[in-house]
Amino acid sequence: MRYISTRGQAPALDFERAMMTGLASDGGLYVPEVVPVMAPAEIAALAGLPFEEAAFRVMRPFVGDSFAPEEFRRLIGAAYAGFGHAARVPLVQLGPNHFLLELFHGPTLAFKDVAMQLIGQLFQASLARSGGRITIVGATSGDTGSAAIEAFRGLKGVDVFILYPHGRVSEVQRRQMTTPSEANVHALAMDGDFDDCQAALKAMFADRGFAEGVALAGVNSINWARVLAQVVYYFTAAVSLGAPHRAVSFTVPTGNFGDIYAGLIARRMGLPIDRLVIATNRNDILHRTLLTGEHRKEGVTPSISPSMDIQVSSNFERALFDAYGRDAHAVTQDMASLRAEGGFTVGQGAIEQLREWFASGRASEEETAAAIARTLATTGELVCPHTAVGIHVAEPHLGEVPMVTLATAHPAKFPDAVEAATGIRPPLPPRMADLYDRPERVTRVPNDLDALQTLIRERIRP
Numbered sequence: 001m002r003y004i005s006t007r008g009q010a011p012a013l014d015f016e017r018a019m020m021t022g023l024a025s026d027g028g029l030y031v032p033e034v035v036p037v038m039a040p041a042e043i044a045a046l047a048g049l050p051f052e053e054a055a056f057r058v059m060r061p062f063v064g065d066s067f068a069p070e071e072f073r074r075l076i077g078a079a080y081a082g083f084g085h086a087a088r089v090p091l092v093q094l095g096p097n098h099f100l101l102e103l104f105h106g107p108t109l110a111f112k113d114v115a116m117q118l119i120g121q122l123f124q125a126s127l128a129r130s131g132g133r134i135t136i137v138g139a140t141s142g143d144t145g146s147a148a149i150e151a152f153r154g155l156k157g158v159d160v161f162i163l164y165p166h167g168r169v170s171e172v173q174r175r176q177m178t179t180p181s182e183a184n185v186h187a188l189a190m191d192g193d194f195d196d197c198q199a200a201l202k203a204m205f206a207d208r209g210f211a212e213g214v215a216l217a218g219v220n221s222i223n224w225a226r227v228l229a230q231v232v233y234y235f236t237a238a239v240s241l242g243a244p245h246r247a248v249s250f251t252v253p254t255g256n257f258g259d260i261y262a263g264l265i266a267r268r269m270g271l272p273i274d275r276l277v278i279a280t281n282r283n284d285i286l287h288r289t290l291l292t293g294e295h296r297k298e299g300v301t302p303s304i305s306p307s308m309d310i311q312v313s314s315n316f317e318r319a320l321f322d323a324y325g326r327d328a329h330a331v332t333q334d335m336a337s338l339r340a341e342g343g344f345t346v347g348q349g350a351i352e353q354l355r356e357w358f359a360s361g362r363a364s365e366e367e368t369a370a371a372i373a374r375t376l377a378t379t380g381e382l383v384c385p386h387t388a389v390g391i392h393v394a395e396p397h398l399g400e401v402p403m404v405t406l407a408t409a410h411p412a413k414f415p416d417a418v419e420a421a422t423g424i425r426p427p428l429p430p431r432m433a434d435l436y437d438r439p440e441r442v443t444r445v446p447n448d449l450d451a452l453q454t455l456i457r458e459r460i461r462p
């Protein structure tokens with residue numbers, strides 16, 4: 001299995017090298033040259049399997065020779081052993097044909113753990129083979145950072161630097177990133193918003209001297225392995241609702257577009273997904289793009305679903321590449337316009353294709369809060385604000401086909417928003433009960449590439 005860049009200039013790589021490389025050297029994102037298809041019988045055979053075995057079967061064709069089957073099985077087992085639910089990603093019924101897919105039973109209480117725990121295992125296995133060391137730099141609006149720190153804290157041969165927008169993550173998210181005491185963890189509170197953090201990260205990859213000098217690695221969803229691990233739960237959820245004999249729809253709270261792109265891959269692999277609905281908060285560039293065909297960023301506006309306060313959605317590039325019929329030149333031009341002019345018009349054929357693949361909607365702040373309150377009143381479920389965005393957007397699509405809304409974080413990560421909407425302050429799980437007592441360790445950093453690179457060079461350990 002080979003991976004190619006959406007910009008067409010970087011060398012094609014195998015799974016392991018694409019994973020360890022992160023962003024392609026031409027600035028593009030790696031995608032599989034060919035998406036493997038699962039036959040209906042293979043999909044049906046996933047029913048009733050433990051999550052780990054289903055994960056192995058869904059991901060295995062993408063991995064090629066990078067990991068031997070038994071090693072890959074063992075790494076998957078280790079990744080999910082610490083999840084707090086036997087099903088790993090359980091489905092909960094909200095209404096007659098509406099289900100929540102709870103993706104927050106991992107160690108840091110957000111869906112990012114599902115992929116990050118696996119990536120941690122895969123990176124360790126790869127580094128043990130090569131004997132190398134790496135510098136992970138991640139950009140986060142709150143959840144990727146804590147998941148990455150949890151997956152890589154204390155590991156030999158790895159330093160992990162996390163850039164988060166100062167003052168724009170929840171207190172729980174911040175403390176999850178600033179309280180780990182391991183010397184290889186570096187929480188950096190940057191002036192700016194998430195888009196600035198992600199732009200700084202991409203600029204570090206573009207500076208090949210820096211990237212090679214520090215052995216830069218990325219664990220955001222720019223990394224194909226992140227997307228791949230997220231494909232799995234579309235299969236497990238759909239199969240438990242009757243796929244492949246019956247189609248299932250999904251609504252996905254969306255920011256950086258990694259999670260919903262994983263859904264597109266699942267559909268392309270043969271999973272009968274009817275609607276794939278993008279749910280955005282007030283930072284609604286993706287919804288506007290589908291409505292108007294204009295992909296134009298406005299400033300990021302803080303919201304009560306802060307992890308989705310994103311206007312430059314990295315993985316949209318992967319969807320565009322596919323929508324343009326894999327025309328790397330068209331993607332490269334659009335990305336240049338996004339950088340230079342703040343936006344571009346999606347080509348006519350491509351926008352029609354995207355509208356065929358995705359539906360979309362947005363939730364205002366009031367609608368998000370109302371969805372939290374309404375869900376509690378009608379179902380007894382307390383949901384996080386990101387999940388509430390999904391529920392609000394999913395509701396008009398409810399009908400004959402079962403709808404699965406992705407519950408992307410635990411409500412206790414966002415206690416202020418949940419309490420404001422319901423009067424209930426969700427408690428942290430007992431293992432995190434002392435989070436507010438642990439000392440914090442964080443460095444304030446400017447939005448300045450040179451300063452960031454200097455700090456990283458000085459901090460990395462041999």
Ligand SMILES: Cc1ncc(COP(=O)(O)O)c(C=O)c1O
Nearest residue numbers: 143254255256257258259307408
């Ligand atoms: C809790 C939560 N929900 C939804 C999202 C959106 O996911 P994605 O970036 O894959 O679109 C994120 C992060 O972006 C998140 O942390």
Ligand SMILES: N[C@@H](CCOP(=O)(O)O)C(=O)O
Nearest residue numbers: 140141142143144220221256
């Ligand atoms: N919401 C994310 C933003 C980064 O997303 P990623 O999937 O590209 O890592 C976060 O919580 O950091």
